Amino acid sequence: MSSGPRRLFPLAAGVLASALLIACGGSAPEPPRSTPTAAPETPTATPTRPPASPTPTPTSPPETPSTPPPTATEAPTPAAVLVPAFPGLPELERPIALIDVPEHDLFLIVLQEGRILSVPRDGPYDEPSTVHDQRESTVCCHEEGLLSIALDPEFATTGYVYAYYSMDTITRVTRLSRFETTGQGGTFAFDDGSELVLLDLSQPYINHNGGTVLFGPDGMLYLGFGDGGAANDPHGHGQNLGTFLGSMIRIDVRNASTGQPYAIPADNPFVDQEGVRPETWAFGLRNPWRMSFDRETGLLWAGDVGQGEVEEISVIEAGGNFGWNIMEGSRCFFPRQGCDRTGLTLPVWEYTHAFGCSITGGYVYRGDAIPSLRGWYVYSDYCNGLVWAIEAETAAARGFVEPVLLWAGGPNAVVSFAEDSAGELYLISFHNERIYRLVAP
Numbered sequence: 001m002s003s004g005p006r007r008l009f010p011l012a013a014g015v016l017a018s019a020l021l022i023a024c025g026g027s028a029p030e031p032p033r034s035t036p037t038a039a040p041e042t043p044t045a046t047p048t049r050p051p052a053s054p055t056p057t058p059t060s061p062p063e064t065p066s067t068p069p070p071t072a073t074e075a076p077t078p079a080a081v082l083v084p085a086f087p088g089l090p091e092l093e094r095p096i097a098l099i100d101v102p103e104h105d106l107f108l109i110v111l112q113e114g115r116i117l118s119v120p121r122d123g124p125y126d127e128p129s130t131v132h133d134q135r136e137s138t139v140c141c142h143e144e145g146l147l148s149i150a151l152d153p154e155f156a157t158t159g160y161v162y163a164y165y166s167m168d169t170i171t172r173v174t175r176l177s178r179f180e181t182t183g184q185g186g187t188f189a190f191d192d193g194s195e196l197v198l199l200d201l202s203q204p205y206i207n208h209n210g211g212t213v214l215f216g217p218d219g220m221l222y223l224g225f226g227d228g229g230a231a232n233d234p235h236g237h238g239q240n241l242g243t244f245l246g247s248m249i250r251i252d253v254r255n256a257s258t259g260q261p262y263a264i265p266a267d268n269p270f271v272d273q274e275g276v277r278p279e280t281w282a283f284g285l286r287n288p289w290r291m292s293f294d295r296e297t298g299l300l301w302a303g304d305v306g307q308g309e310v311e312e313i314s315v316i317e318a319g320g321n322f323g324w325n326i327m328e329g330s331r332c333f334f335p336r337q338g339c340d341r342t343g344l345t346l347p348v349w350e351y352t353h354a355f356g357c358s359i360t361g362g363y364v365y366r367g368d369a370i371p372s373l374r375g376w377y378v379y380s381d382y383c384n385g386l387v388w389a390i391e392a393e394t395a396a397a398r399g400f401v402e403p404v405l406l407w408a409g410g411p412n413a414v415v416s417f418a419e420d421s422a423g424e425l426y427l428i429s430f431h432n433e434r435i436y437r438l439v440a441p
Contacts, residue, residue: 082407087123092433094140096428098416098426101188113141114137114165115130117131133192139166159180161181164210166203174200203228207229209226210223221250221251221262224302226245233325236325238324239283268281281318283320284344288303294366301316301364301392304347308353309331310330313349349390369438370438378438379417388403416428
């Protein structure tokens with residue numbers, strides 16, 4: 001397990017502090033609107049709204065280049081701007097995820113309340129269609145709701161969509177389900193009666209529900225859970241391998257049925273270990289709100305929301321213990337000094353609450369529209385809307401990286417990023433209920 005260097009934005013402090021003041025109008029960030037990780041934890045804890053990892057493979061140069069390829073020090077500094085992704089799209093109510101469905105030439109927009117809308121890939125966008133509505137079975141809002149969906153790796157053949165959502169106000173259960181879909185293009189819709197429940201997990205509190213369901217390049221389903229909520233991990237879930245809370249699971253849903261909703265992959269790191277849930281892939285997480293796989297390297301990046309001092313980005317490795325609540329980022333948390341870091345995997349990057357209060361994990365950019373950004377991990381913070389990037393290959397190797405501030409002009413309340421089939425990136429905001437696309441300046 002790595003014990004890499006601490007990175008708490010010692011760099012360019014003046015520049016970033018100025019940018020923070022610009023983005024926030026020189027005052028405290030706007031309070032989260034009961035969002036999925038902007039959760040009040042205790043009167044003394046910093047709010048954490050809901051809140052993804054990667055050694056890129058270098059591109060081979062031409063056999064006979066006319067000019068030498070740039071060295072790392074000569075590489076252009078990444079830059080990007082935000083533009084509305086869907087001009088004419090009406091104001092949305094708490095958009096929380098965006099999914100590209102190239103098979104049907106459309107995008108799905110997930111609303112936290114429990115609805116899923118569709119818009120044609122190339123417009124018009126002014127009349128989105130409701131393709132799924134599960135508001136009656138979904139608890140919203142705060143850090144609860146319909147938190148994410150993922151398409152089956154064989155979606156073009158199966159039509160399956162997987163959803164992770166909150167579904168009970170009394171027992172506080174989060175549920176992973178599979179739905180079938182029907183139709184094409186403008187007739188595409190979910191079969192609301194087809195829900196197959198794969199997993200239910202009791203949640204002790206309303207916050208820290210995790211929130212990302214996704215498939216890896218291995219075809220397995222990954223799902224990250226928070227530590228159960230409140231503050232300080234009062235039940236010790238982060239270091240308890242007997243619960244899903246505070247962990248990431250990896251399961252095989254290819255032959256899911258009512259009798260056997262999933263199988264345990266034989267190469268999971270804790271298979272056949274007494275007292276450990278065999279579904280567990282990694283543990284020691286606090287609230288991995290947004291995660292993503294780097295489409296070139298296959299590494300899994302996670303933005304794990306901090307408690308009161310540190311926000312962190314981790315590359316999630318099989319069997320990794322990411323430290324919570326022994327550590328908050330690279331700092332001792334319990335105890336406050338002299339904690340035992342043996343066997344813990346520290347973040348590849350972190351920043352203090354001088355620069356934000358709730359990380360929103362993003363993606364390693366692999367598109368073509370912004371050449372200078374290729375191979376950089378893009379992320380934001382819910383509390384101020386600043387968008388940063390770190391060079392992924394160096395960060396994943398636990399080398400020192402210096403973040404680049406890509407955007408400081410708002411919006412704040414950045415709840416999610418999204419990636420389309422071409423590797424282009426989108427940003428989703430609760431502040432004005434809009435979806436933006438990152439483009440070259």
